[in-house]
Amino acid sequence: MPTLEASLPAPRLRIKVMEYEEKGIPLVVRGFHKLPGWEDALFTPEWLLEHSTGLNETISVRNVYDKRDSEMPLPEFIERCKNITDIVPGGTQKERYYGKDGICPEQWEAWLSSSGVVPKQILPFSGDDAFRFIPKQCRAETLMTYFGVGGTGTPCHKDLCASVGQNLMVHTENEGSAVWYMTLREDATSVSQYFRSLGQEVDLETHVASELELKVAPFKVYMHRQERGDLICVPQKSCHQVINEGGISIKLSWSRMILSSLVMAYESELPIYHRVCRPEIYSVKHLIHGAVMSGTKSLSEALSESDGDVTSRVCAMRDRLKPLVNAYTEIIVEGWDPQRKGEPQTWDPDGQTRISCDFCGAEIFQSYFECRECDQEKKESVSICSTCYVEGRSCVCDFMEPVTVQPFSLLLSVRNKAVDVLNRCLTEEEQLIPDYTHA
Ligand SMILES: [Zn+2]
Ligand SMILES: [Zn+2]
Structure with missing residues (x-):
């Protein structure tokens, strides 16, 4: 995998990172933890416990054995991670939890934007990131944390809506690390086809490709073992799979919707999401x-x-x-x-909330169909995007009104x-x- 040092002069690092981003090639920048401004103590499990809102604070976790998601009290989760002895899971074990898609603590976000450690151009909501152009309350969560131990990981997938991904490993214990497998942007279609030939759908994020499957794949697969201070730059539409190894590893990740992501998402990703019902979110x-x-x-x-x-x-x-x-x-x-x-006569841009299609998960921008009748128990209306509606996807009672x-x-x-x-x-x-x- 192409590798750069974080200690490169800032302008040179910026140009290089942008070059790989434009070409759609995976890249790793190593050694951010050695730069001035890095704060070791900020990213520890102890810090998280100390700054949690109390014993009731929970973390969303996925049991990698049965793929079930649940909420677990943070102290219990950290305790479990610290006490994991068998590094390679197996045998009769039925539980191993990955703290996945966690909310990023405010202080981490503040550190990211003010420490000057990570190049400004690739920070969330800066440069070309289109999330800056919409009101805060309409923005999806784009900063996430991943708290893992050996044996956990994320199946092969593409990041949402052709966004550019950044993933920085901020803390490790007992030789925690993560092995990344990644593909080029231009190979996105071949990867989807290959997955379908295996009876899988890469956009559903359900299949962990085996080493053999990756080895014989008809496209180039990049590999890198991510350690503390390594920033992985994930190109648009790059398919990637992450396997955590060793002890605890904590990653901070964020995505940017650069201008080319917008057109790519609209033209090539949203039609796929509509077909497989993958929520659009962005x-x-x-x-x-x-x-x-x-x-x-x-x-x-x-x-x-x-x-x-x-x-x-x-x-x-x-x-x-x-x-x-x-x-x-x-x-x-x-x-x-x-x-x-x-069609409404007036419009208050600040009073808007996000509406998504209850069938395919697409975000609704302008016109959709609504039923206020059939979900009487929850008293919530059912919203169906126009594309679903014309395809015959509808609510149960099939009495829907157009809304703009x-x-x-x-x-x-x-x-x-x-x-x-x-x-x-x-x-x-x-x-x-x-x-x-x-x-
Ligand atoms: Zn829909
Ligand atoms: Zn209905």
Whole structure:
């Protein structure tokens, strides 16, 4: 696996990391724990216990034997991890727990953004990460912790919505480490096909590929043993599998939805999720909406600064905005209801909550179908995305009303404004159709 040292001069490290990210090649940067600013004591199980909200604090765990998820009191979980003797599980044992997808303590998040240890460009909500463009309450959880011991791990999977993954091992005990197997971004389709030939679905994250299966696979598999201070950079759509070994290891991981992730997710990942019913979580369409608005503003400012000249800076911004606007146009055409039934007259962007399809798990952006009747016990309405609805996926009673989240004219104006600014820096042949209207 390509490896860099964290002690490289910052600008050089940044350029290298970005280069691998763009090419979609796995990368490891070693030795962050040796940099000034690293805080050993912050990442220990003892720190977690001391700063927990009390004895009632629980951690979500998965029993790797029966794949069941549950909540366990934090002190009990840590006690179990410390006392694990047989490093390789086997025999008659029926329980071994992995603290998976844990909530990141605030202090860890603060350390990440203020310590200057990890390059700024790859931090959550910085640089190109589209999560910055949407209100905080609409953001999915993108920072997670993983608390493991030998014998636990994560089956082969792709990170959500073509996001870029970062995974930093912050603490180990008794030679804890994690063995990573990873593939290139460009091999995503071959990996899916290979998994299907094994009777598995890589997007369902259910299959731990054996060493033999990985060895004879028709694509390149990168391997790395992650130790304390190692940051693994996971390319978009890279399939990866992680096996923890030895004693305790704690990892801090976060994902970034960079602009190319948005288009990739919309075009290639969401259709897969819809088919296999994998929850989307990341609200890709909201992110595209936010990125289009932010990109329009920046491009229009750059154009006024250059007095309308199409400088290289303007070109770079234009080329980033254009594919987003194309995807956005598709999204709003898809969400257009010619009868405009159930469309609200007013809209409060801050009052929005996330709605997802109760059938396929897609995040709902504009139009969907709702039933307030059939779930009478829980008094909750059932929401079904339009794509599911036209395919005949419905609620039990099948009496659903169309609903629209925001006034359609609002989406149209975001789209038309973006096209207007873009067209000012495109040649005549490249111009996008201006002024979409609704009948
Ligand atoms: Zn759906
Ligand atoms: Zn119903």
